[in-house]
Amino acid sequence: MRAPSRLLPNPQVPEASQTLQAPQASKPSEAAARAESYLSGADLARVVGITAAALDGLVRVGVVEATMPGGDEFFAATAIRLKRILRLHHDLELDLFGAAVVVDVLERLERVEAELIRLRGGRETREG
Amino acid sequence: MAVKFRDYYEVLGVPRTATPDEIKKAYRKLARQQHPDLKPAGERAQAAERFKEINEAYEVLKDPEKRSKYDALGANWKGGMDYEPPPGSGSGPRWSTGESAQWEDMEGFSDFFASLFGTQPGARGSRRAGRTSFPGSDVEAELPVTVEDLLRGGRRRITINDRSLDVEIPLGARDGTVLRLAGQGGQGVGGGPSGDLYLRLRLVPHPRYRVQGDDLELDLPLWPWQAVLGASVRVETPDGPVTLKVPPGTQSGRRLRLRARGLPRGREGRDGRGDLYAVIRIVVPESPSADERSAYEALQRAASAPADRPAQG
Numbered sequence: 174m175r176a177p178s179r180l181l182p183n184p185q186v187p188e189a190s191q192t193l194q195a196p197q198a199s200k201p202s203e204a205a206a207r208a209e210s211y212l213s214g215a216d217l218a219r220v221v222g223i224t225a226a227a228l229d230g231l232v233r234v235g236v237v238e239a240t241m242p243g244g245d246e247f248f249a250a251t252a253i254r255l256k257r258i259l260r261l262h263h264d265l266e267l268d269l270f271g272a273a274v275v276v277d278v279l280e281r282l283e284r285v286e287a288e289l290i291r292l293r294g295g296r297e298t299r300e301g
Numbered sequence: 302m303a304v305k306f307r308d309y310y311e312v313l314g315v316p317r318t319a320t321p322d323e324i325k326k327a328y329r330k331l332a333r334q335q336h337p338d339l340k341p342a343g344e345r346a347q348a349a350e351r352f353k354e355i356n357e358a359y360e361v362l363k364d365p366e367k368r369s370k371y372d373a374l375g376a377n378w379k380g381g382m383d384y385e386p387p388p389g390s391g392s393g394p395r396w397s398t399g400e401s402a403q404w405e406d407m408e409g410f411s412d413f414f415a416s417l418f419g420t421q422p423g424a425r426g427s428r429r430a431g432r433t434s435f436p437g438s439d440v441e442a443e444l445p446v447t448v449e450d451l452l453r454g455g456r457r458r459i460t461i462n463d464r465s466l467d468v469e470i471p472l473g474a475r476d477g478t479v480l481r482l483a484g485q486g487g488q489g490v491g492g493g494p495s496g497d498l499y500l501r502l503r504l505v506p507h508p509r510y511r512v513q514g515d516d517l518e519l520d521l522p523l524w525p526w527q528a529v530l531g532a533s534v535r536v537e538t539p540d541g542p543v544t545l546k547v548p549p550g551t552q553s554g555r556r557l558r559l560r561a562r563g564l565p566r567g568r569e570g571r572d573g574r575g576d577l578y579a580v581i582r583i584v585v586p587e588s589p590s591a592d593e594r595s596a597y598e599a600l601q602r603a604a605s606a607p608a609d610r611p612a613q614g
Contacts, residue, residue: 206466206467206468206469206482206485207469207482207483208468208469208470208471208480208481208482208500209480209481209482209483210471210473210474210478210479210480210481210568211568212481220481220497246568248478248479249479249480249481249499250477250478250479250501252479252481252497252499253439253441253479253499256439257338260336260338261336261338261339264332264336264352264356265329265332265333265336266329275339276338279338279339283341283342286341
């Protein structure tokens with residue numbers, strides 16, 4: 174089954190990943206920024222800039238998955254993943270399913286590299 | 302106001318006589334090499350800059366109308382030359398230097414492009430003509446967290462883009478969990494909304510606890526006689542000390558479970574908690590006392606060793 178094609182306006186390229194400085198004790202008086210680790214389907218569609226119907230299509234063909242099959246709850250990480258899939262789809266003219274496979278492989282590679290760096294005591298960085 | 306001329310043919314590495322197919326092929330090759338999403342995190346910012354140029358060049362050269370307008374400038378231009386757009390050129394918004402600089406820093410095309418084709422383009426013409434505001438870029442960052450953070454959640458202060466921000470770590474979070482902070486990414490341009498901040502939690506190794514899914518593991522050292530005869534030992538858990546009954550004949554590596562003393566499960570921790578496992582490690586006294594030594598010697602004489610191991614050392 175082929176994923177739907179050509180869905181979206183060009184999603185932005187995120188800024189380079191960075192590691193935040195060590196946190197400090199917070200003042201209890203300050204309001205915390207709202208941090209979401211889950212998104213509804215409607216929010217996810219809005220965040221990545223596609224229609225709810227397009228998101229349904231992507232879920233149906235398995236490009237993205239809800240936290241539970243048939244559910245309407247997604248991990249916030251899915252937003253990053255889906256934006257990346259859509260950028261690759263758009264910029265490299267990849268089929269959406271192909272772009273999802275590329276992102277799967279990239280994520281696996283990144284996990285392996287992070288593990289390698291951890292095992293080597295943080296001395297190694299990946300060459301481009 | 303002069304803008305810098307961009308040599309789109311040079312960017313794509315094709316001659317001015319290149320056919321549409323050659324242009325497409327060159328773009329695809331460069332996109333594969335330079336696409337920021339294919340690069341390691343540390344190289345993405347640089348790749349994004351390069352990719353913007355490639356994208357802009359392709360946007361112009363793949364479109365016969367834009368290409369002929371660009372070609373009409375003549376072949377004597379070189380990238381980086383000051384180009385003075387003729388008065389009245391372009392139909393879209395004009396950009397002050399400051400705004401253009403911000404725009405450049407985000408995701409868009411150059412002001413050279415804007416001076417030629419008017420409207421701010423957005424990649425592949427995806428933006429509506431005449432749109433004058435643009436959303437800020439998303440920012441991705443890692444946030445180191447401890448096992449205690451995962452156990453109890455809580456508020457953490459971070460500093461990003463010179464701003465201080467308190468972040469609530471939800472119960473049920475894990476290594477790799479992503480938190481989205483709406484509107485805390487890059488600032489929008491021209492009144493456009495800010496981008497979002499995505500924080501990926503990175504678990505810092507704990508000196509005592511290892512995380513295995515929802516469960517925690519700790520090493521429980523036992524003396525040989527405790528393992529053979531059984532013992533009651535005090536174990537520090539995240540919820541305070543408990544006394545754990547070690548059954549007689551406990552082998553090294555055996556995992557003793559302390560139910561529901563692991564990590565909170567599910568959204569906001571509403572699915573209970575994982576378990577805590579004490580992993581038995583039998584340790585021997587390296588410098589036994591005289592009494593211990595004679596006790597071991599007595600044991601050696603009395604023990605009937607299994608057939609698959611040598612009776613004498």
